[in-house]
Amino acid sequence: MNKTYTWRVKEPRWLSEREFDAWLAYLTTSHLLERRIEEQLKADSGLTHSQYEILARLSAAPGKRLRMTELARLVVVSKSRLSYQIGRLEKIGLVERVSCASDERGVVATLTGEGARCLERTAPGHLAVVRAFLIDHCSPDELTTMTRIMRKAAAAMEAAGSPPS
Amino acid sequence: MNKTYTWRVKEPRWLSEREFDAWLAYLTTSHLLERRIEEQLKADSGLTHSQYEILARLSAAPGKRLRMTELARLVVVSKSRLSYQIGRLEKIGLVERVSCASDERGVVATLTGEGARCLERTAPGHLAVVRAFLIDHCSPDELTTMTRIMRKAAAAMEAAGSPPS
């Protein structure tokens, strides 16, 4: 409860106290959660959260394969970052790069058997963290509210267009 | 801490569809939002989100100054990362390092006048993004729900202790 944010109340275009509380809570918790997730994944499987997300998206995709650009869009990472991480996952045999049939330029990232097995082995511990620190504390109502809020936000950013790097 | 997760691994509890939707929505939106924030801050002020958070926390602190460790805790970053970023902010004159009086080892990060001015100048654009893409889409009820959820999650992580540094 710090009153030092004088600018907070000077102008209505700043955040109200209630809004500010929500934003600060969101911001702090997202950082803490990310830290916990990284910690657990690293310890139990050597994966980073980014890598886990890549594997999970591939696993959920039809044929367990996705074009690089589409994968980057789904995981929300830059092309160069995805390129690097796919290279890393390829090196440890969890993913394979296959050149695309219909588009000579294209590359299809494909989950290997080993990759699927790694994900299967890793998911429970990861989801346990997600549960223990977030999901299990939400009532069904809270869960739907969170989903609704997050989707509205995503839609707003979608509508704004532009910054996909 | 790793052992703590192990018992859950034995009896994997997958996420229900509703839970998974919430988690996925949260995850995706948090990435998208971070991207938007980074983009806006970089364009309008040359700051990163991390640096902005540091300045904001300092500004809110009594005397606009905080010990390194406390600042790292509030912003939720590692000590080495904070050390690097404070060095960067110091180099451009937004922050000063002052040695602590009561503890010879200690360092007090202090917001300079220039730093305060930079924050003042930068905040509106930043908050506009936070509003446009998240806050303004939340009803008062949704806002309180989000705050409640996030605080419960933070509390759960707090209670779990042994947080990484």
Place this chain on the structure above:
DNA sequence: AGTTGATGGTTCAAATTTGAACAAGACCTA
């Protein structure tokens, strides 16, 4: 076919982050 303008993916240098190691103080207690 040839031109033009987007798109897909990689690559490179520079900047940042990570995590462990380190030095210097503080703190406890016998």
Place this chain on the structure above:
DNA sequence: TAGGTCTTGTTCAAATTTGAACCATCAACT
């Protein structure tokens, strides 16, 4: 007071991320 043990903050090498530059291909025309 000495010895042992936390704490604080920095530093270093290695890993990762960033963002622009780049090449090859595609798609739509002419």
